[in-house]
Structure formats: structure tokens, C-alpha cells
Amino acid sequence: FDNCRCVGVSRIKTDNLTATLGKCPHREGCDKVFPYFLALSVLSSFIISLGGTPGFMLLVRCIKPELKSLALGIHTLATRTLAGIPAPIYFGAIIDTTCLQWGYKTCGGKGACRIYDTSAYRVVYLGLTLGLRTLSFILCIWGFALLKKHLKREEKKVLTNGSAEMELLRKEENSSVHGEPFILALDCDVDRETDL
Numbered sequence: 001f002d003n004c005r006c007v008g009v010s011r012i013k014t015d016n017l018t019a020t021l022g023k024c025p026h027r028e029g030c031d032k033v034f035p036y037f038l039a040l041s042v043l044s045s046f047i048i049s050l051g052g053t054p055g056f057m058l059l060v061r062c063i064k065p066e067l068k069s070l071a072l073g074i075h076t077l078a079t080r081t082l083a084g085i086p087a088p089i090y091f092g093a094i095i096d097t098t099c100l101q102w103g104y105k106t107c108g109g110k111g112a113c114r115i116y117d118t119s120a121y122r123v124v125y126l127g128l129t130l131g132l133r134t135l136s137f138i139l140c141i142w143g144f145a146l147l148k149k150h151l152k153r154e155e156k157k158v159l160t161n162g163s164a165e166m167e168l169l170r171k172e173e174n175s176s177v178h179g180e181p182f183i184l185a186l187d188c189d190v191d192r193e194t195d196l
Helices: 029-048 052-062 065-086 086-096 118-178
Strands: 099-104 109-118
Touching: 052 109, 065 086, 086 118, 109 118
Parallel strands: none
Antiparallel strands: 099 109
């Protein structure tokens, strides 16, 4: 490799080609970009983790008391199954597409990647992370919209049932005040009172 190009497939067809051993030199601004990347990664991880506790509280509050342990178990199982197991597989497969030079095992099989295309690696890794987080965000918004719709329906149902019950109570009050005499129990016997 010379100047980050393979010497054998160089466009210049001369016999005086040279290659130096080692990595290609980095651009000068490369070391200055890393702190920004690190700060952005920490900030995004912090912002995403802020949703953990409210999501857990929402899960606990929206489930009937007798089903809470089952719901938490299913939630944990689904999280582990859908996120914990396949994530290394598809991240590894996507990252392997950026390999420039594969190593070989002593028995002849393909080994580990020796050199990655760093530009493609960056785009693929951060693009996959951004895509998965965007999908998660869209699904959360969709879930909240469904929850809001359900709560409005329940609220309307309570209001209609509540107004009917209030009307019934008012009718009972009116009938007892006007039609039936009040029976006042003046049973205030001091001997029957107890001190606790």
C-alpha cells in the first residue's frame, strides 16, 4: 500500500513503485475531532438514558396491579431477546462490510479483519445507531399517541357515566327532601359511647 492505495492496482504503470510498511498517516485535524465525538456520544447517551425511568414508571402505572410482575417479566424478556441477542450479530455484520483486508487462519479459513475503511466504518456504525434510535423514537411517539387516544376515550366514558350518576343522585336527593320525612336518630346515650 502506498498513499492509502494498493500498489498493485495503481493507475501509474511503472516499475519504480514503492510502498512503506505501516498505516497511512492521519490527517492533521483527526486528533482534534475525537473530543467532540466523545462529548457528543456522552451527551446523546445521557439524553437517551433519561427516558429509562419514565418508561419504567409508565409501564408500572399502566398495568393492573395483579399483572405487574408478568408485564415486567415480559418486558425484560422482550428487551433481552430483541435487543441483547441480535445486536452483536447485525452490528458485526454491518461492520464487516467495511473491511479492506481480511486475515487468514492457519488452517485456511477467513480470519479477523486486519484493516477497516475508517470513513465507511464511521458512516455505517453511526448510521445504524442513528437509524435504530430514530425507529425507537418513532415507535415511542406512536405508543404515546395510542395511549393518549385511549385515555381520552376513558375520560369521555367516565364523564358520561359520571354525569348520569350525578343526575341519579340529584333525583334521589330531591325525592327525599320533598316527598319523604327525615328520620333523625337522636340516639346519643352517653353510656353507649366508648373511648378508644
